Amino acid sequence: MDKQKLVMVGNGMAGVRTLEELLKLAPDAYDITVFGAEPHANYNRIMLSPVLTGEQTLPEIMLNDVDWYADNGITLHLGKPVVEIDRGRRVVRAADGTAVPYDRLLLATGSNPFILPVPGKDLPGVVTFRDIADVNQMIDAAGCHRHAVVIGGGLLGLEAANGLLARGMDVTVVHLGEWLLDRQLDKTAAQLLQQSLEAKGLKFLLQKQTAELVQGESGRVCAVRFKDGDAVPADLVVMAVGIRPNYTLAEQSGLHCDRGVVVNDSLQTFDPRVYAVGECVSHRGVSYGLVAPLFDMAKVAANHLANFGIARYVPAATSTKLKVTGIDVFSAGDFTGTDGCEQITLSDPMGGVYKKLVVKDDKLVGACLYGDTADGGWYFRLIREGHAVHEIRDQLMLGEGAIGDTGHQGQNRAMGMPDEAEVCGCNGVCKGSIVKAIQEKGLFTVDDVKKHTKAASSCGSCSGLVEQILINCVGGAADVKPKSEKAICGCSDMTHGQLRQAIRDKHLTSLADTFRELAWRSPDGCASCRPAVNYYLISTWPGEAKDDPQSRFINERVHANIQKDGTYSVVPRMWGGVTNPSELRRIADVADKYDIPMVKVTGGQRIDLLGVKKEDLPKVWQELDMPSGHAYGKSLRTVKTCVGSEFCRFGTQDSTQMGIDLEKDLFGMWSPAKVKLAVSGCPRNCAESGIKDVGIIGVDSGWELYIGGNGGIKTEVAEFFCKVKTREEVMEYSGAFLQLYREEAFYLERTVHFLQRVGMDFIKQRVLQDEVGRSELYARLKFALSFEQDPWAERYAKGVASHEFAPLTV
Amino acid sequence: MSEWKAVCQLADIPSQGARVLKREGKVDIAIFRTIDDQLFALHDRCPHKGGPLSQGIVSGRSVACPLHNWHIDLATGQACAPDEGCTGHIALKQEAGTVYLALD
Numbered sequence: 001m002d003k004q005k006l007v008m009v010g011n012g013m014a015g016v017r018t019l020e021e022l023l024k025l026a027p028d029a030y031d032i033t034v035f036g037a038e039p040h041a042n043y044n045r046i047m048l049s050p051v052l053t054g055e056q057t058l059p060e061i062m063l064n065d066v067d068w069y070a071d072n073g074i075t076l077h078l079g080k081p082v083v084e085i086d087r088g089r090r091v092v093r094a095a096d097g098t099a100v101p102y103d104r105l106l107l108a109t110g111s112n113p114f115i116l117p118v119p120g121k122d123l124p125g126v127v128t129f130r131d132i133a134d135v136n137q138m139i140d141a142a143g144c145h146r147h148a149v150v151i152g153g154g155l156l157g158l159e160a161a162n163g164l165l166a167r168g169m170d171v172t173v174v175h176l177g178e179w180l181l182d183r184q185l186d187k188t189a190a191q192l193l194q195q196s197l198e199a200k201g202l203k204f205l206l207q208k209q210t211a212e213l214v215q216g217e218s219g220r221v222c223a224v225r226f227k228d229g230d231a232v233p234a235d236l237v238v239m240a241v242g243i244r245p246n247y248t249l250a251e252q253s254g255l256h257c258d259r260g261v262v263v264n265d266s267l268q269t270f271d272p273r274v275y276a277v278g279e280c281v282s283h284r285g286v287s288y289g290l291v292a293p294l295f296d297m298a299k300v301a302a303n304h305l306a307n308f309g310i311a312r313y314v315p316a317a318t319s320t321k322l323k324v325t326g327i328d329v330f331s332a333g334d335f336t337g338t339d340g341c342e343q344i345t346l347s348d349p350m351g352g353v354y355k356k357l358v359v360k361d362d363k364l365v366g367a368c369l370y371g372d373t374a375d376g377g378w379y380f381r382l383i384r385e386g387h388a389v390h391e392i393r394d395q396l397m398l399g400e401g402a403i404g405d406t407g408h409q410g411q412n413r414a415m416g417m418p419d420e421a422e423v424c425g426c427n428g429v430c431k432g433s434i435v436k437a438i439q440e441k442g443l444f445t446v447d448d449v450k451k452h453t454k455a456a457s458s459c460g461s462c463s464g465l466v467e468q469i470l471i472n473c474v475g476g477a478a479d480v481k482p483k484s485e486k487a488i489c490g491c492s493d494m495t496h497g498q499l500r501q502a503i504r505d506k507h508l509t510s511l512a513d514t515f516r517e518l519a520w521r522s523p524d525g526c527a528s529c530r531p532a533v534n535y536y537l538i539s540t541w542p543g544e545a546k547d548d549p550q551s552r553f554i555n556e557r558v559h560a561n562i563q564k565d566g567t568y569s570v571v572p573r574m575w576g577g578v579t580n581p582s583e584l585r586r587i588a589d590v591a592d593k594y595d596i597p598m599v600k601v602t603g604g605q606r607i608d609l610l611g612v613k614k615e616d617l618p619k620v621w622q623e624l625d626m627p628s629g630h631a632y633g634k635s636l637r638t639v640k641t642c643v644g645s646e647f648c649r650f651g652t653q654d655s656t657q658m659g660i661d662l663e664k665d666l667f668g669m670w671s672p673a674k675v676k677l678a679v680s681g682c683p684r685n686c687a688e689s690g691i692k693d694v695g696i697i698g699v700d701s702g703w704e705l706y707i708g709g710n711g712g713i714k715t716e717v718a719e720f721f722c723k724v725k726t727r728e729e730v731m732e733y734s735g736a737f738l739q740l741y742r743e744e745a746f747y748l749e750r751t752v753h754f755l756q757r758v759g760m761d762f763i764k765q766r767v768l769q770d771e772v773g774r775s776e777l778y779a780r781l782k783f784a785l786s787f788e789q790d791p792w793a794e795r796y797a798k799g800v801a802s803h804e805f806a807p808l809t810v
Numbered sequence: 811m812s813e814w815k816a817v818c819q820l821a822d823i824p825s826q827g828a829r830v831l832k833r834e835g836k837v838d839i840a841i842f843r844t845i846d847d848q849l850f851a852l853h854d855r856c857p858h859k860g861g862p863l864s865q866g867i868v869s870g871r872s873v874a875c876p877l878h879n880w881h882i883d884l885a886t887g888q889a890c891a892p893d894e895g896c897t898g899h900i901a902l903k904q905e906a907g908t909v910y911l912a913l914d
């Protein structure tokens with residue numbers, strides 16, 4: 001059977017990204033032909049700015065060279081603009097006469113720079129800033145002329161002006177508005193920006209309307225004249241006054257257009273065979289001029305071209321960033337703060353810092369940052385996630401980095417970091433190599449940076465920093481979605497939330513069914529989605545879904561911690577951190593008998609036997625004759641306790657017994673990420689309850705419960721949850737909260753991140769206000785736990801999976 | 811010269827899992843079984859820092875090393891891009907449920 005023919009018109013960023021996505025989904029679905037008006041293969045248009053300044057070269061900004069097209073069997077016609085689409089015969093025709101038939105057509109013609117309709121607009125020396133040809137003209141002009149005028153004080157205009165200044169020209173920026181970047185910044189921030197740009201040597205003429213471009217004796221432009229009669233000399237004029245979607249071709253072929261090619265949520269035009277993506281489209285009346293939304297469109301269009309038919313394009317807030325000028329400006333969402341909005345501002349003109357946050361209906365809706373944009377990514381995520389902010393309102397302005405990350409000198413300002421500064425403390429990756437990878441490999445997401453540099457791929461504590469570096473390099477094109485909007489992995493486009501929901505709605509109880517029902521791209525998933533799906537199945541359908549050991553990380557499969565040399569560590573459970581002489585004797589005997597090289601007291605009040613050979617594990621467990629401490633799992637870890645009222649002169653409650661009871665009550669609990677508890681007997685808090693997933697502090701009149709603490713990568717103090725009187729209430733409230741977390745959190749999301757995502761109000765409503773709901777949650781937890789057994793006992797007593805521990809020999 | 815040696819039955823190896831073959835004085839071999847019952851044998855040493863690949867998660871045609879999550883192609887022993895490196899692979903055949911390796 002002949003393959004279907006796909007023709008793409010416009011060889012730019014959105015179109016080629018769509019092809020990349022399509023090839024991932026359905027590599028053999030089409031014979032693909034591409035027409036590009038420019039004589040170049042696909043390059044990173046946003047990097048034209050650093051090319052203009054001289055920081056990068058054209059070969060460095062290529063995203064897909066001609067070999068890429070050849071390798072993927074794509075026929076490429078460069079330098080051939082398409083001039084006609086015959087939708088009746090389904091043929092496109094290029095200016096040179098090349099005609100190619102199609103079954104499906106993809107339009108990705110981008111936009112055209114807007115040219116002011118003033119006399120002289122066609123003179124030599126008048127250019128726009130859109131493609132390689134424009135940049136080459138500007139570079140040539142900078143070599144032999146002196147005066148440049150940039151019309152337009154938006155992002156593009158300022159980047160052009162900065163580039164020409166870097167190339168030694170005398171540059172004046174002319175702007176009609178009252179202040180620069182009037183679509184990105186408010187007046188205060190814009191004035192700060194203007195001052196710093198003036199300090200660098202740029203000149204500005206604001207509220208000036210261009211009337212005419214004057215021709216000089218040589219025939220070239222020589223000046224710009226304004227409506228008020230003033231004039232400035234100009235050997236080069238760059239028009240950067242905006243862009244207009246390029247839909248002429250579509251309109252001529254009879255497709256419905258309205259200031260752009262009109263598309264529906266699946267990016268189909270009014271002709272079902274024709275799709276459109278990128279700046280040329282008008283979606284729900286809006287056109288976009290930034291890469292991030294275009295890449296989202298590419299994903300959706302590819303999904304439909306591959307006949308998967310499930311994706312929808314949903315617009316989301318966008319962010320922008322001024323690149324290359326060395327000045328930090330960032331804005332996201334709606335920061336103008338119109339009706340019903342509250343504004344929080346911080347203004348330090350001397351220090352060169354200005355921040356404005358806009359809150360509406362208890363949600364962050366916009367941010368405008370000048371001078372210190374370190375938290376841009378964080379604000380942007382808050383805006384996109386859109387949950388209540390009143391609990392963190394007093395910290396909003398201080399930013400996410402108010403409590404520094406550990407492991408890289410607490411460094412949290414990407415901009416000021418020198419190239420050789422270490423960003424990722426786990427893998428030893430410095431800023432310079434990250435910047436290089438972003439620029440050379442054309443990366444747009446933190447995940448891509450992880451893959452290519454290994455930065456942020458281990459403990460993840462530097463992902464915020466990596467994100468900032470990414471934003472600094474590629475501006476608003478950085479794809480910094482919150483986890484709630486991201487696809488779970490390359491095997492599916494579903495988010496964690498959608499996946500959890502589908503497992504519940506469709507009553508899915510096995511991995512095989514899940515992958516089939518939800519159209520996974522690979523028959524058995526991958527190492528990142530399988531553990532997540534397995535957890536979702538067993539936590540949603542306890543007793544029904546069967547645990548799949550092959551979808552668990554080795555630690556959870558063999559119930560011990562793998563070490564760098566392939567041996568294991570074993571942590572037996574000591575309820576509440578309490579042990580006795582006979583347990584200690586057994587531990588000593590086992591350590592002797594099996595030559596265990598290290599016995600160590602852990603940070604969680606347990607004893608760790610490190611360096612156990614895998615073959616010895618079943619025997620070690622049997623002879624220890626203690627339950628598994630689950631120190632290896634996304635599960636209940638330890639309940640730390642202090643001495644409490646039994647012995648301590650300050651104790652108000654029996655915290656030790658409370659801890660033992662809780663640990664026994666929750667034994668064997670699998671969870672999205674590890675869960676740690678602590679119980680202290682008085683507010684001196686010797687068990688450090690303030691940094692635990694659930695922390696409990698005994699007071700004279702009862703117990704205080706705190707949730708969402710974390711003492712790890714980023715120290716987070718637990719938030720006060722409630723106060724209760726009795727031991728039974730402590731168990732029920734803690735259990736109900738943990739069950740809510742088990743049912744609603746995303747895989748690998750610890751309680752603190754769950755709390756930040758859904759908000760304290762939601763948790764309080766479900767666990768505190770709703771009494772029936774609370775006891776049902778707790779009952780569901782008990783039901784789930786009723787299926788759990790001590791995995792060590794199961795292994796040595798019943799010989800479960802003994803093949804794991806017995807090597808083959810020849 | 812290497813020759814075919816029977817090492818185990820197909821049923822001895824868990825689906826989407828692996829089994830380790832220990833040899834005196836030589837590097838261990840990991841025998842992998844994919845979801846569609848294809849078998850592959852690699853040296854049980856990750857090209858990154860020597861992690862035991864047999865302990866990793868097997869999906870599709872690759873295994874994720876348990877130490878730092880490199881993905882290794884089961885058929886070739888090559889690390890998947892962007893990582894670089896290769897571990898040795900050993901010829902394997904199945905006959906009537908018995909697994910043979912080309913060992914020397």
Ligand code: SRM
Binds near residue numbers: 604631638676692710
């Ligand atoms: C054994 C122990 C260190 C010690 O000798 O004291 C330990 C050892 C490991 N920790 Fe830990 N952590 C240990 C207490 C802690 C604590 C302190 C505590 O529990 O009170 C913390 C901070 C508290 C917290 O979790 O909020 C801690 C925060 C981490 C983190 C960061 C988690 C985070 O969400 O920020 C990781 C990484 C992870 O889990 O992904 C980690 C991961 C690890 C792993 C499992 C790394 C790995 O995947 O192999 C280490 C295994 C070492 C090995 O060779 O077997 N360990 N780790 C401690 C065991 C406690 C226990 O008795 O069960």
Ligand SMILES: Cc1cc2nc3c(=O)[nH]c(=O)nc-3n(C[C@H](O)[C@H](O)[C@H](O)COP(=O)(O)OP(=O)(O)OC[C@H]3O[C@@H](n4cnc5c(N)ncnc54)[C@H](O)[C@@H]3O)c2cc1C
Binds near residue numbers: 009046156279476
């Ligand atoms: C200097 C500069 C800096 C930028 N910086 C940023 C930034 O920091 N962040 C950000 O998010 N965005 C930035 N952008 C915007 C970003 O580059 C665009 O949003 C993006 O490239 C649009 O992609 P597209 O595929 O829709 O259009 P394009 O990339 O413009 O591709 C369209 C292509 O179609 C071709 N074409 C048009 N008509 C035809 C035809 N009839 N036949 C054949 N080919 C045709 C055009 O020649 C062009 O090559 C910047 C843009 C510029 C110019």
Ligand code: SF4
């Ligand atoms: S025990 Fe914890 S802190 Fe120590 S090296 Fe391992 S993961 Fe890092």
Ligand code: FES
Binds near residue numbers: 856877878879
């Ligand atoms: S040893 Fe295998 S990934 Fe590091």
